[in-house]
Amino acid sequence: MASEFEQAPAVLRRLPSRLLAQAAGHAERLVSDRLAEIDAHKWHFAVLAALAEHGPGSQSTLSRRTGIYRSDMVAVLNVLAERGFVERTPDSDDRRRNIVTVTEPGLRRLARLGEVLAESQDELLTPLTTADRTHLVQLLTRIVEHHNAARPWS
Amino acid sequence: MASEFEQAPAVLRRLPSRLLAQAAGHAERLVSDRLAEIDAHKWHFAVLAALAEHGPGSQSTLSRRTGIYRSDMVAVLNVLAERGFVERTPDSDDRRRNIVTVTEPGLRRLARLGEVLAESQDELLTPLTTADRTHLVQLLTRIVEHHNAARPWS
DNA sequence: CCAATCTCAGAAGTACTGAAATGG
């Protein structure tokens, strides 16, 4: 009974919003499980990548760049700072701000997280050819950018 | 400042798992908002569609067909039964089970929910051509079915 | 005695709100 398959209704199986939710759920599970094995979280990758690509920034800038809420950013940075992957130093020009900087160990950590992430993307997209994967990314990008533009950072 | 755009790192913007999460998020918001306007929930559609397509069934069968947890199915059916869209009657062959049946008003409700859902899928997929939409559904289906098969109903 | 079903109470993760504290 546990291995017996129940088919979902056809109208449900073909619903784009439901397919997106299911695919996103599988992606989330694959990525989170792999990252958890090395004591990491996808938010860590987002923050480290933002710092590596755009350079140091305040916490609110990081929030806008990563999509992580300012409230939650605090906890993420606490962990990363505790482990020496980032440094939080007060901004001398505007002392409300913290300037967050990535450290050398932080860059090595970023590289490691990137490897694990690449492996899990590969696992996620196993059933697709390289051309398929490119096309999927393009289609999703069109959807996401359209709706992001419609509600600019809400 | 509110309308000022911050670009996410390129490595993040192109990450399939992140694109899926973002697209799924937009889809969820569009669908939920539209359904909320008529006092409905996507789970209502899933249950009514499963009943219409596969006929009456027990709550655990419905759970497997819709992906809604057995625990949560209780609350969903409470609402649908309260409004007269389904009927819950004890199974005389196995009195642990409830047999859930869709009513005539339930079928009309399903049709209405289907309309609203079709409109929101259309809004979601606005930036895609018809051919693109078909292709997207195919790609997502391949991913979802591959990973569903890998962990049969968990 | 064990298994399945329905139900409830609640945990865990994520997204988000509101407000206090500090400073511009």
Add this chain to the structure above:
DNA sequence: CCCATTTCAGTATTTCTGAGATTG
């Protein structure tokens, strides 16, 4: 006095766990 930033406390939603009660 108002606005911005960091931080904390807490809400809301969804997914999922565990256990009790009933029945097979």
